[in-house]
Amino acid sequence: MRKPVVDEAVRYLAWDSQFFDKRVGVFDMRANKSLELALGLAVQKRYELIYIYSPFAIKETLISQYSLLDVGGHITFTKDISHHEVRKVKLASEISEYQRDDPTPELLRIALLSGHLSRFKIDFLLPIGSFERLYETWLAKTLGNRPNAAIYTYQADGRIAGFITAEWNNSKCTIGLLAVLESYQGQGIGARLIKHVEDACMANKVISIEVKTQLSNASARALYLKNFFAEQDRSFLYHAHIVEQSEQ
């Protein structure tokens, strides 16, 4: 098989480039070793932002003409549900599928909470408001992708106390966003929302569920492990921003 040439090592990301209105790419150090060489070539290709996945921590904060920000790492969990049996238990009556076509301010607020450790919130070099715009876009995308996607909310005291988003693609389900309001945390709501998605998966003949979170998100990691998800992959994650050249 042909080896990737170095200048192909940074892969162009069309959606992200359009969203941020800058040339965005991704570089995976697990498949390519020479970061310095790749970033040197990325300058010539006018990349302005590069997501770098790495199996080890990178100490340098300036490489080639890029400034590197540590944005908290990345961890993927999966759960095999191919042997699960359809539960006969009654579904939690507090949980229901969100029916509207647009996200309400209440839903948007809790969606932003789900991203409190998001790399797009941590990265202060992104344009102001990027994080909020991104989460709003993801909610809208999920709502527009029904019936292959769903948002489930947990109602308590007349408001949304928790929510989860899920997307089905053939036999795989991906959990996108999950959050429980601070004052309702630690009461088993997160676990019940996950179980609700698992039950919906059984109806959709799904055999595995995947969810990604930040390495730094101790409560989410503990929640997934407690609910029998297994760690699949982890990496350090950096955002490399091109350093503006001052006019000579």
Ligand SMILES: CC(C)(COP(=O)(O)OP(=O)(O)OC[C@H]1O[C@@H](n2cnc3c(N)ncnc32)[C@H](O)[C@@H]1OP(=O)(O)O)[C@@H](O)C(=O)NCCC(=O)NCCS
């Ligand atoms: C992660 C989150 C959804 C958990 O929801 P929750 O309703 O509090 O979770 P549960 O009460 O169902 O907890 C189930 C298990 O998760 C783990 N857990 C939950 N919160 C935890 C915390 N703060 N610290 C350590 N473990 C935690 C525990 O193992 C817990 O079981 P236990 O209570 O028997 O010890 C919630 O903390 C949250 O919304 N955080 C902010 C948003 C976020 O980080 N979302 C995840 C994005 S991927």
